[in-house]
Amino acid sequence: MKQTKVVLNFPENIVEDPVTYHLIVDYGVQVNILRASIDPGKQGMMVVELSGEESQVSHGLNYLEQVGVQVESLAEEIRHLEDRCASCTSCIPHCPTQALEVDRESWYVSFEPDKCILCLSCLEVCIYSAISVKERLY
Amino acid sequence: MTKTIEEINAKIRSGTAVVLTAEEIIDVVQEKGSKKTAREVDVVTTGTFAPMCSSGAFFNIKQPKDKMKLGGGFATLNDVPAYAGLAAADIYIGATALPDGDPRNSNSRPGKFRYGGAHVIEDLVAGKKVTLKGGAYGTDCYPRKSREQLIGLDDMNDAFMFNPRNCYQNYNVAVNLSDKPIYTYMGKLKPKLGNAYYCSAGQLSPLFNDPHYRTIGIGTRIFFCGAEGYVVWPGTQHNPGAARMENDTPLTPAGTIALIGDLRNMSLKWLRAVSFAGYGLTLSVAIGVPIPILDEEIVRSVSVTDNELKAPVVDYSEFYPRGEGAAKIGEVTYEELKSGSIRIKDQDVPTGSFSSYAKAREVAQHLKQLIQNGDFYLTQWQAPLPGANTGKEATI
16 A cells, blocks of 8 residues: 655646546546645646555556656655744644644654645744745645 | 852852753752752753844944934835934834835735844844945035945944843733634634634743742843843833732733843844734744742742643734723633643634744753853842832733
């Protein structure tokens, strides 16, 4: 069983194709859509969690690349800037998945990209600008 | 058994002073009792690192060849307005100041507030230069009428932080009872008690450890954003008459202190510009105050724990802005706040803080090191802060 969170970028020419349908039906991949948008320039973006047998997921990812979807790992999309973070914990009640967490012994805040669903709630509430994301995710 | 500050300073000089943080002393008192602890421990260090809006800095800028009187004219630093109603070359920039062009909350709420006075201070402390623009009417003694120049701390004769109000003794826990999210100086509050924010270092916070201002007064030397600083006055809104618990700590925001310190000796580790979406800018500052252990009563004050300190829960949707509804909808201990969830109106409400306990600890540890190394000595105050029975009040 393999599970992976990725960001899919859809170029304009395939934005209207049922890519997710093929991924599920043809490749047997379970697709959990965490976030999706189409910008005014008609580029699409989807944050998804893909799960299935190792081979199903890798064949699914191959299919995506063949049709022109650019696949990026979620960890490359969002970063916790430790040198800016003051571990104040203002992000903690706004993070729905505990990707941002505080150790209640040391009181330092840490970030676990695997738990992140790119909801970007933290972006607005971090007063130290310690969360950085790629511009197009706004 | 009592000690004097002179005796404690002599021990610091000889390297024999026993120094603990306000957190470390808790277990020691529990184990040894307050009498023995008063004998054995000389200094307890407190610390806090949090946004404190009433912060800013005075600058005296070196004169150009044709001299200029900024006083009565105007001055901006990186387009952020500074106050120029002083002598020819003195200006003050406040942490919350915004450039004229900032959209504030007008384009779309919440406004982002990306750059302002706090960032100018941060840039200067980081060693960067900022653009000074000045305008003046020109006089016989100060003929220059305009000036535009990149300046850093080296281009100033003096640069010191002067904060009229820091270090609140206790603070509100902010919640939102309405059905819309709100953006406040206590952060983004989700509707219907979606979250709660607090802002105090609790058992490490300076004034919680000296509830009646016995050792913290005008003239007390402190650790201030990496520099040596001083308490120079009771802070604005100092409100010592607030209701108190049996352990003498206040149940609501109470005492405050006005602070001063040399900006040149400050560092980014201990000072940060911050932006509150929808509200504005402020500056996070690090403050560490040493408390001399003069007697047993002081031991009892500094060994206060988070479960003995309480904060009021206040609705920021109606009561705070408009005075409507109940002043206080609950009361919680700092231990409860730090657990990550508090119970209000039969609801579990997740908590977050703006005061960094991790950094507060770093401040208290750092000050402890400075004292142990003989790099920081204690002072006796020259005048006390107004106390609980002096009639000093504040209407806020």
